[in-house]
Amino acid sequence: MRPANIKAGIFAVGVIDWNRRMFDSLIPLPDGTSYNSFLVQGSEKTALIDTVDPVVAGSLFKHLEQAGVNRIDYVIANHAEQDHSGSIPAVLEKFPEAKAVCSVKCKEFLQDLLHIPAERIMEVQDGQTLSLGNRTLKFLYTPWVHWPETMVTYLQEDKILFSCDFFSSHLATSDLYVVDEARVYEAAKRFFAEIMMPFRANIEKNLEKIKDLPMDLIVPSHGPIYDNPQFIVKLWRSWVFDEPRNKAIIAYVSMHGSVALMADHLAQSIARKGVEVRLYDLAVADIGKLAIDLVDSATIILGTPTVLAGPHPVAAHAVFLVNALRPRLKYAGIVGSYNWGGKTLETIKAMLSNLSNIELLEPILIKGMPREKDYINLEKMADAVVEKHRNLAKTLPLHVIC
Numbered sequence: 001m002r003p004a005n006i007k008a009g010i011f012a013v014g015v016i017d018w019n020r021r022m023f024d025s026l027i028p029l030p031d032g033t034s035y036n037s038f039l040v041q042g043s044e045k046t047a048l049i050d051t052v053d054p055v056v057a058g059s060l061f062k063h064l065e066q067a068g069v070n071r072i073d074y075v076i077a078n079h080a081e082q083d084h085s086g087s088i089p090a091v092l093e094k095f096p097e098a099k100a101v102c103s104v105k106c107k108e109f110l111q112d113l114l115h116i117p118a119e120r121i122m123e124v125q126d127g128q129t130l131s132l133g134n135r136t137l138k139f140l141y142t143p144w145v146h147w148p149e150t151m152v153t154y155l156q157e158d159k160i161l162f163s164c165d166f167f168s169s170h171l172a173t174s175d176l177y178v179v180d181e182a183r184v185y186e187a188a189k190r191f192f193a194e195i196m197m198p199f200r201a202n203i204e205k206n207l208e209k210i211k212d213l214p215m216d217l218i219v220p221s222h223g224p225i226y227d228n229p230q231f232i233v234k235l236w237r238s239w240v241f242d243e244p245r246n247k248a249i250i251a252y253v254s255m256h257g258s259v260a261l262m263a264d265h266l267a268q269s270i271a272r273k274g275v276e277v278r279l280y281d282l283a284v285a286d287i288g289k290l291a292i293d294l295v296d297s298a299t300i301i302l303g304t305p306t307v308l309a310g311p312h313p314v315a316a317h318a319v320f321l322v323n324a325l326r327p328r329l330k331y332a333g334i335v336g337s338y339n340w341g342g343k344t345l346e347t348i349k350a351m352l353s354n355l356s357n358i359e360l361l362e363p364i365l366i367k368g369m370p371r372e373k374d375y376i377n378l379e380k381m382a383d384a385v386v387e388k389h390r391n392l393a394k395t396l397p398l399h400v401i402c
Contacts, residue, residue, distance in 0.1 A: 002063070002066055003039070003063040003064075003066055003067045004176050006038070006160075006176075006217070006219075006225070007158055007160075009040065009041035009042070009135075010038065010039070010040050010041070010155075010158065010160070011038065011039040011063075011067045012036065012037075012038055012176060012225075013037050013038065013039050013048075013060060013063035013064055013067060014034060014035050014036040014037040014038070014050075014052055014060070014063075015034065015035050015037075015052045015053075015056040015059040015060060015063075016032070016034045016172050016173070016174070017032055017033050017034060017035065017053070017056060017172060018032045018172045019032060020032050020033055020172075023083075023170065027170075027194050027195070027288065028286060028287065028288045029170050030286065030288070031170065031171045031172055031173075031187055032170070032171070032172030033170040033171065033172055033222050033223075034171070034172055034173075034222055034223060035050075035051075035052035035053050035056065035083055035084070035221070035222070036050065036219065036220065036221050036222060036223075037049065037050050037051050037052050037060060037063075038050070038162060038219060039064065039067060039069060039072075040132065040135060040137070040155060041132070041135075042131070042132025042133035042134055042135040043132070043133030043134040043135075044131070044132060044133030044134075045073040045074065045131070045132040045133060046069070046071060046072050046073050046074075046132070047072070047073065047074040047075070047076055047101075047130075047132060047137060048064075048072050048074070048075045048076065048091065048098075049076040049078070049153055049162045050076065050077070050078055050079075050084050050085070050162070050164070050221055051075065051084065051085060051086065051087035051088050051091055052083070052086070052087050053082060053083045053086055053087070054082065054086040054087050054090070057086075057087040057090050060087055060091075061090075061094065071095065071097065072091065072095040072097075072098045073097065073098060073099070073132075074098065074099060074100075074101045074122070074130065075088055075091050075092065075098055075099070075100045075101065076101050076102075076137070076139075076153050076162075077100050077101065077102040077106055077110060078102075078150060078151050078152060078153060078162065078164035078221070079106070079147060079149070079150045079151075079164050079165060079221070080102070080106050080109035080110050080113055080114075080147065080149055081147065082113065082114075083221075083222075084164070084165075084221055085100075085110060085113075085114060086114065088100055088110070088114060088116060089114050089115070089116060092116065092120050098120075099120055099121065099122045100116060100120055100121045100122065101121075101122045101124055101130065101139075102121060102122075102123065102124070102149070102151075103123070103124065103126075103139070103141055103149050103150075103151045104123050104125070105143075105148055105149035106149035106150075106151070107121045107123050108149075109147075109149050124139045124151075125139075126139070126140060126141035126151075127139070127140065129156075134157070135155060135156075135157050135158070136155070136156045136157060137153050137154070137155060137156075138153070138154040138155075138156055139151050139152075139153055139154075140152050140153075140154060140209060140210065142164070142166060142206040142209070142210075143202060143206075144199045144202035144203075145164070145165060145166050145196065145199060145202060145203055145206050146165055146195050146196055146198075146199055150164055150165065150166075151164070152164055152166055152210070154213060158216070158217075159213075159214045159215055159216040159217070160215070160216065160217045160218075160219055161210065161213060161215050161217070161218050161219065161229070162219045163218050163219065163220045163221070164220070164221050165191075165195065165196075165220070165221055165222070166206070166220065167188070167218050167220045167226065167232045167233070167236060168188070168191050168220040168221050168222035168223055169184055169187035169188040169190070169191050169220070169222060169223030169224075170187060170190065170191055170222055170223065171183070171184065171187040171222070171223040171224065173223075173224055175224050176224060176225055177224055177225045177226075177227045178224045178225070178226055178227065178228070178231065179224070181231060184223065184224060184232075185235065186292070187223060188223070188232060188235060189235070189239070189292050189295060190288050190289075190291065190292050191222070191223075192236065192239050192295065193288070193291035193292045193294060193295045193325070194288055194291045194325075197239075197291070197294070197295060197325045197326065197327060198324065198325055198326045200240050200326070200328070203236070203240050204240055204241065207233075207236060207237060207240060211233075215229040216229070217229065218232060218233075239295050239296070242296070243328070243392070244296050244297055244298035244328050244329065244330060244392075245276070245296045245297065245298065246274075246275055246276060246298065246389050246392075247275070247276040247277075247278065247293065247296065247297040247298060247299075248270055248275050248276070248277050248278070248297060248298065248299040248300070248301065248385055248389075249277075249278045249280065249290065249293050249294065249297050249299065249300045249301070250263050250266055250267050250270075250277060250278070250279045250280070250300075250301045250303065251280040251282055251285070251290060251300065251301070251302055251303070251315075251318050252279075252280070252281065252282060252301075252302070252303025252304065252315070252335075253281065253282040253283050253303070253304055253305070253312045253314045253315045254281075254283075254303070254305060255305045255307075255312065256305070257369070258305065258337035258366070258368065258369050258370060259303045259304060259305050259335065259336060259337050260281070261369070261370050262303060262335050262336075262337070262364070262366070262370055262374070262378060263279065263301075263303045263335070264279075265370075265375055265378050266301065266335065266378050266381060266382060267279045269378065269379055269382035270382045270385050270386065273382055273383070273385075273386040274386060275299075275385060275386055275389055278290075278293045278297070282314045282315060282317075282318050283314055287318070287321065290318070290321075291321070291325060294322065294325060294327040294329070295327065296328075297327070297329065298329065298330045298331060298388075298389060298392060299329065299330065299331040299332065299333070299385055299388070299389070300322065300327075300329055300331075300332050300333075301332070301333035301334070301335060301361075301381075301385075302315060302318065302319060302322075302332070302333070302334050302335070302348060303315070303334075303335045303336060304316075304334075304336045304344060304348075305336060305337050305338070306336060306337065306338035306339070306341075306342040306344045308342075309341070309342040309343055309344075310342060310343060310344055310347045311336070311344045311347055311348055315348075316347070316348075316351065319348055319351045319352065320351060322352070322355070323351055323352050323353065323354045323355060324354070326354050326355065329355065329358050330358065330359065330388065330392065331358065331359050331360075331361060331385065331388050332352065332355070332358050332359070332360055332361065333360070333361035333362075333363065333364075333381055333385070334348055334349075334360075334361075334363040334364075334365070335363065335364045335365070335378070335381070336363075336364075336365045336366075337365070337366050337367070337368065337369075337370075338365060338366075338367060339367065339368065344365065345363055345365060359388070361381060361384050361385070361388075362380075362381070362384070364377050364378060364381060
């Protein structure tokens, strides 16, 4: 696609990656992604804000050529990760007069990750400005959104926030601006869940830092531009500040059907008693969907058979991710099946070390297939979940509890 003119002298020159399905060999990308890069021309200087993943650098240079660019003075590195800054070395080679502009911490990262010479890097302090002539860039440090060196760039005269991964969404779309808010909502929540959720405390501070900026546009590093900035700002504030909803996740894996019977019975019972339930068979589930639900769920129940004295590896992987993402869960339960013994319960508890404030419900580990007494205990667990949620009624939006 050709570069798009956002305003006079401001061009979108990034690249849409329609077919990418995995990020960092870790994060599923069901909707592809984009690497957003923006050219800002002032009366005296020209800046390129972020670059693109190196695998598509050729498309970036094609877009710069189509935009008639023959000089770049500054390459703004809001974030050193390669999908943002990986093409900076190639840009600096093509435009020898250019300098990379970044935070103090980011300079170290650019040297380590991309071997950019120190003399080609210009450090800027938090709140510092850079004149392009009739346009002014202001740099605001936003550490741990989601690396320690990140910053955002604010174009003062045009009231545009180039927000880096702040407010991003992994979404390949031909729409330059947000058109389908429902589609962007899911992609943005997935991005927040998979990447930003562990850094909620830092994001709280950074949301406060930018709240008084006049903004006509929020321009993230991935996904479409927000011409209604409050749409995404309100969403992020709710994901960061709001208490969990009246929702429970049941995530399980089953080898011979025992745990599946337990999970299904528990899901039906909890839902029947008035709590919203999301059920995930971890053997086939999109782990990103599970992460999305972790953003605002109050309870998670993990189900696993015992394999070689511990939890099933797929369940262990899910537990590891839950622990790493640090959601605002209030309660957790463990159900499972075994034959001759094991330490499934002890293993899972030890793996949830980051969730020290979570309350563990009475676990249910059965021998073999569930019997009548086991179903009675599952009903008791369902009752416990509902009662716990009732106790949070002052902060939880209870939808259907009678």
